[in-house]
Amino acid sequence: MLTNTRTIRVQWGDCDPAGIVFYPRYFEWFDASTILLFEKATGLIKIKMLEKYDGAGLALLEARAVFKVASHYGEDIEMQTEITEFRRSTFFVKHTVRKAGTVALEGFETRLWTVRDADDPKRLKSGTMPAEIVDAFQRG
Amino acid sequence: MLTNTRTIRVQWGDCDPAGIVFYPRYFEWFDASTILLFEKATGLIKIKMLEKYDGAGLALLEARAVFKVASHYGEDIEMQTEITEFRRSTFFVKHTVRKAGTVALEGFETRLWTVRDADDPKRLKSGTMPAEIVDAFQRG
Amino acid sequence: MLTNTRTIRVQWGDCDPAGIVFYPRYFEWFDASTILLFEKATGLIKIKMLEKYDGAGLALLEARAVFKVASHYGEDIEMQTEITEFRRSTFFVKHTVRKAGTVALEGFETRLWTVRDADDPKRLKSGTMPAEIVDAFQRG
Amino acid sequence: MLTNTRTIRVQWGDCDPAGIVFYPRYFEWFDASTILLFEKATGLIKIKMLEKYDGAGLALLEARAVFKVASHYGEDIEMQTEITEFRRSTFFVKHTVRKAGTVALEGFETRLWTVRDADDPKRLKSGTMPAEIVDAFQRG
Numbered sequence: 001m002l003t004n005t006r007t008i009r010v011q012w013g014d015c016d017p018a019g020i021v022f023y024p025r026y027f028e029w030f031d032a033s034t035i036l037l038f039e040k041a042t043g044l045i046k047i048k049m050l051e052k053y054d055g056a057g058l059a060l061l062e063a064r065a066v067f068k069v070a071s072h073y074g075e076d077i078e079m080q081t082e083i084t085e086f087r088r089s090t091f092f093v094k095h096t097v098r099k100a101g102t103v104a105l106e107g108f109e110t111r112l113w114t115v116r117d118a119d120d121p122k123r124l125k126s127g128t129m130p131a132e133i134v135d136a137f138q139r140g
Numbered sequence: 141m142l143t144n145t146r147t148i149r150v151q152w153g154d155c156d157p158a159g160i161v162f163y164p165r166y167f168e169w170f171d172a173s174t175i176l177l178f179e180k181a182t183g184l185i186k187i188k189m190l191e192k193y194d195g196a197g198l199a200l201l202e203a204r205a206v207f208k209v210a211s212h213y214g215e216d217i218e219m220q221t222e223i224t225e226f227r228r229s230t231f232f233v234k235h236t237v238r239k240a241g242t243v244a245l246e247g248f249e250t251r252l253w254t255v256r257d258a259d260d261p262k263r264l265k266s267g268t269m270p271a272e273i274v275d276a277f278q279r280g
Numbered sequence: 281m282l283t284n285t286r287t288i289r290v291q292w293g294d295c296d297p298a299g300i301v302f303y304p305r306y307f308e309w310f311d312a313s314t315i316l317l318f319e320k321a322t323g324l325i326k327i328k329m330l331e332k333y334d335g336a337g338l339a340l341l342e343a344r345a346v347f348k349v350a351s352h353y354g355e356d357i358e359m360q361t362e363i364t365e366f367r368r369s370t371f372f373v374k375h376t377v378r379k380a381g382t383v384a385l386e387g388f389e390t391r392l393w394t395v396r397d398a399d400d401p402k403r404l405k406s407g408t409m410p411a412e413i414v415d416a417f418q419r420g
Numbered sequence: 421m422l423t424n425t426r427t428i429r430v431q432w433g434d435c436d437p438a439g440i441v442f443y444p445r446y447f448e449w450f451d452a453s454t455i456l457l458f459e460k461a462t463g464l465i466k467i468k469m470l471e472k473y474d475g476a477g478l479a480l481l482e483a484r485a486v487f488k489v490a491s492h493y494g495e496d497i498e499m500q501t502e503i504t505e506f507r508r509s510t511f512f513v514k515h516t517v518r519k520a521g522t523v524a525l526e527g528f529e530t531r532l533w534t535v536r537d538a539d540d541p542k543r544l545k546s547g548t549m550p551a552e553i554v555d556a557f558q559r560g
Contacts (some may be wrong), residue, residue, distance in 0.1 A: 185354035
């Protein structure tokens with residue numbers, strides 16, 4: 001399965017008065033990493049991908065993180081992102097964040113491929129994950 | 141002229157490792173305060189106001205802040221927002237932030253009332269500030 | 281058990297290009313709500329509380345959110361926060377976010393009362409949750 | 421004079437409901453770029469640099485941005501940062517942000533080298549910018 005790995009330098013403004021990353025930042029980075037992984041799979045930025053495959057969004061059903069080691073300003077962390085399972089409409093994302101080789105935290109997102117409701121274009125409903133996208137992930 | 145005053149409790153996550161507000165947060169609060177001031181004037185949230193008056197946005201031309209006293213987690217600051225001048229398309233916003241009565245910082249935004257270009261709806265151009273909105277501000 | 285309820289107006293800058301709250305914002309609000317709940321219980325801001333009870337922090341072990349209904353700019357959401365269980369060092373926080381009375385999302389944090397290691401003050405270790413604080417929560 | 425140039429990919433979560441960068445993000449990037457420039461000059465992260473030179477911070481006196489062209493999710497912007505003048509305690513930072521070679525916005529920060537007050541270590545006062553740091557910038 002395709003993975004995306006990127007290094008994030010922890011900036012001063014990412015940290016709180018305890019000098020460690022303010023935790024919602026990790027979720028910002030998770031969201032961006034998930035999108036970057038789809039870009040890598042499809043060669044398209046999110047908006048273009050949704051247009052091409054008649055999708056409306058990658059709706060978030062659940063997000064979770066398990067924290068092991070704190071990170072501080074000036075440190076580099078490595079975020080590795082992969083999709084652990086595709087179901088019909090739902091898929092599961094895992095983010096593994098390492099600092100100097102050690103797992104610092106793990107993140108998990110459950111997301112849903114949504115499409116516009118033909119009867120009411122303002123409404124979204126779950127769609128079938130396009131096979132072409134699933135294939136692109138599996139080819140790696 | 142109409143003004144809007146709101147109290148902001150500085151949260152832990154608003155602050156940096158020095159224990160003071162990470163300065164971009166003030167600009168987040170300026171943006172929200174400017175929008176809240178227009179809501180107060182028109183009785184409409186930004187999206188509804190733009191719809192009603194055929195506007196496309198309150199484009200930012202310039203933003204500036206002058207910092208005098210830092211603020212810390214747990215402190216309350218009072219942000220007072222007013223429009224100091226309306227021109228044809230441009231208007232000038234001033235934010236005065238006080239802590240325990242003392243001016244802690246001042247913010248300034250120059251914004252432009254934009255409309256969609258009839259020849260190309262994807263393009264925005266400067267429009268004439270609706271007189272009804274200017275009146276609502278001046279009535280206070 | 282003590283609860284804290286607050287209304288959050290969703291601001292323009294809290295939302296993403298889909299016009300809904302960018303999800304890490306909810307975790308920012310969770311963090312602030314947890315701290316506000318401790319303030320309510322102890323009458324002290326976090327820094328003063330930690331000083332008084334020789335604590336070093338409320339370390340986050342796990343954070344999770346389950347999303348049901350999206351929220352948009354201009355909407356008011358109500359965040360209700362409570363501690364569902366205190367163990368010796370660990371405690372469990374639940375945030376219920378309602379929009380017009382309907383549950384829009386739920387958040388969960390597992391946190392640890394940490395203290396400084398006497399042998400190495402730079403290191404933190406789990407401590408025993410101060411009974412006085414637990415009592416304050418239970419008196420509600 | 422030393423400059424620092426970095427490319428920033430605009431992420432989905434950096435953008436507002438209009439689909440363009442929510443402007444406080446630029447100030448987050450300015451702050452990080454200023455710090456990265458000092459790292460480049462001194463070979464030290466901010467905290468280590470302040471320790472070595474008995475500094476307390478790079479206090480912000482004024483921040484300003486002039487916006488010309490909006491940026492959208494998926495675009496790459498290039499931020500070039502330089503110090504345009506060093507005075508005794510104060511220095512002036514300029515950030516030029518280009519998109520596909522065109523200037524999209526310019527940012528300006530006025531900052532002050534602060535030191536701890538010997539009579540009251542909790543208080544900060546302006547210090548003299550260390551000559552070694554100024555030299556490092558001028559050697560480029």
